[in-house]
Amino acid sequence: MKKTALRKYHAAVWDEPLIMQLGSPGRRGSIPPLTEDEILAKVGNGGALVPVSMQRKERLELPELSEFEVERHYLHLSQQTLGMMGISLFGTCTMKYNPRVNERLVYQPYVAEVHPHQHTDTLQGALEIVHKFDEILRELSGMDKFIFQAGGGADAAYTQACITRAYHASRGELAQRNEIITTAQAHPCNPATAAAAGFKVITLPLEADGYASIEALKAAVSPHTAALMVNNPDDIGIYNPDIREWVDIVHEAGGLCFYDHANFNGVMTRIRAAELGFDACMFMLHKTFGAPKGGGGPAVGAYGCTQKLVPFLPGPIISRDQDGRYSLEDKAPLSIGRVREFWGNVPVVVRAYSWTRAMGLVGLRDAANISVLANNYMEKRLLKIPGVSKGLPDVTKRRLEMTRYSLGELTNETGVSTLDVQNRMTDFGVDAYWLSHEPWFIPEPFTPEAGELWSVEDIDYWIDVLTHVCEEARNNPEIVKSAPHNQVVHKIDGSTLNDPDKWATTWRAYKRKYKIHAGEE
């Protein structure tokens, strides 16, 4: 393999102060409209309209800047964010291109300046898009209905936990069915939302073949079983071939089966959750369907289910009549109510619909193929790097769209950890990689996911950087351990982060704890 020269990269360093440290008293960034004199003549001065007990007395201590200064400050901050300007193979998150045309669309008033309580006669466009996207996801999953209220994948898992509650309550079995089964490899949101909804959580351990055993599942199910919540494939690219049997076992025990399709990208158009017997599934539109991640939302966990669970869905539900008119129904007596206000994150659904239509069915199949192909391509090259090993090496079948690797050998040999390597790679303009969800099964893990976005040149560059850093770990470990050197700031000293006397999530807390007085800022 031809080795390419690594880029001479350095992050932008503006040494940008906090906005609270900028500006000058009296400076203005935005001027709200002044009230017309005729209004003042009728109502008097606004301040006096607030009951005396509730009037603000102190002037707010907010920064005072001109409009341009605010703009420039936040542009500097954006430049001080690597933010996928490099190469991001952040595993489990399926980094995609977010087509700009979708931003153009959702910033038009017909999406941005629309109120969710408007009469449905005035919302036909938004309702149509949401409905059409529901139909697309039904086609891809075999489910009977999708909703878009959940504000992310975890919120969709919570939706499942709430629907599980309502389903068993409607059958008078909730007091008995108080356990949700998941696996150690399921995303943390599954056990966490199950527990928050009031269930006991049973976590099945991972076996040598990369998934939990049928025996463990059989031992776990009982008359207490309320549901199973699993990912498949999980985030190490391993597919549980017994999943149909799993679903049967849980159904026989009277539980529901939820498919967390966080890792759908590699199996799009090949696997349909309902055909495998699942009662419900979840897709992340900000991952698999090309909507932006925004560094953590606004997002949508699209929740779909079979007819059995439709009565429990949070409202309102979109329906289409024979004349093609759309309406919102919110009277289902068994509905769990709401997991979030209103009927879904419409701009995210518009983007996902647009992305899916632009890809088409062939594009979806190609994307799945390319993402699995690229992952296997990476494996061929990565395993040639001394110190890199594959997690669960005994699982010999080809991984799907992700593989978890270990730098454990490198760490043993050099003392350089996966966090050090992650930091050092950013010195070459490569976005941080994903390590692993808790708990770590594999020592010093890293989990790249190539997806369908990146070119072979990008993937090769990423691997070249890792190769270089692993060489550095042997020849000059200090440069890796003390990395990064070309980033906005140096390595964080995290020793104060969990100390109540030293943490500061706001500037006012920082000023108090570190005795910074006015004028010294």
Added chain:
Amino acid sequence: MSVDNSTDPKAHPYMASSNIKNYRHMMDLVGVSDIDDLFEQIPASHRSTKVLQIGPTLSSEVSLYRHISDTLRKNDTCEENLNFLGAGCWQHYVPAICDEIVSRAEFLTPVWGTPSSDHGRNQAWFEFASQLGELVGMEFVGLPVYSFGTAGGHAIRMAARLTGRSKVLLPGTMDPERMAVIKTYCGFEELSGYIELISLDLDPDTGRIDLDDLEKKLDGTVAAVYFDNPNYLGVIESDARVISDLAHKFGAEVIVGIDPISLGVLAAPSEYGADIVVGTTQPLGVHMNCGGGVGGFIATRDEERYAREYPTLQVSLSPTTVPGEMAFGLTLFEQSSYGSREQGKDWTGNSVYLWAIANAVYMSLLGPQGFKEIGTTILERSHYASMRIAELPGVRVLWPSGFFKEFVVNFDEIKLSVEEVNNRLRKEGIFGGKDLSIDFPELGKSALYCVTEVHTMEDLDRLVETLRRVTK
């Protein structure tokens, strides 16, 4: 699926390696000739054979834009029409710079980097928390949650854990959307962690919480008293201090839900006894987005007791390995669901972190004077609208003073239902206030009107004259 697996992909603008050269290069290196060989883990019986239909492919941006734009144009917007709907999603002006900054690809597209490579984004988040903390008068602020209602739900659960109690008092006339979310968060009696919600009566004379009722329902088993200020019906809870003192007397936590755009003119909730402050972030520089613009937050005093109950992530200022240099790191990560799975506090995940940046930009643009002025303008314009509407024959404003931007208009004395009034207004290009008559029959034929800085006097006069005409 009728796609032949052995065929090469079709080059697509969103996929660099969809060209035949790259694709075959990877196939060769991996050593497969049939792409399906890579899916050997998936048993044949698991693979779908259904021929899927998702509509014609629109890989040309021209065709795609046209299709989606034509569809969305069927919406009527609050720009072309005059909108008086609020009720949890409010029409405020979004400064252009807010849209510009959150459209920056470095903020829009990525997930997480390291504290060093994400420095700018983390700083923007810290500035969100810091400025919001200034508005609400609190020192500990989490990164945002999905919405006002989810913030309320988490805060109630925090209070239950803090007190070891499982009963919460809150107004019966809360926003039904918000209330439905909070109910979901409070669980079922049959399972663990159930929290009983008890409604507080509304004092019909004031539109505020009935203090006698509160006193009657308070006892040593109450985990928290929750109230919104201003409340759902727009009215400012001017006895907030009394409510807080009563709650504290019984060892209950005080949770206050606020609209931050009011805090240039209203006292910070920390001033009248709030222990946990929650609220919306949407008015601060985020479009309504058909409800997709909602966001929420949780804030408290910086006391360990509270901090240890946060379900959210939060960034803290932190030193780096170089003396004098500052960075931002996640504090109390271990108590999140990412850190501790089901042992964590509730759960967290993707939220509305991009909106936190829009909020930070908005608060910086307004500054102390801007917040004061926008609050004042909203008060003046909404009171003008309310006074003029109250002059119409057969139309009443239930609580004509002591409100912030929303007020309740009652149509009991005319023949039309609220729905009919709104239908007539809509024909004239006006979206009337949210119909309250189904959710709150005790308020009769009422609607919740919202007036903000976007409404000019001319707009308000047009509303009044149109109402006069349609209610005649």
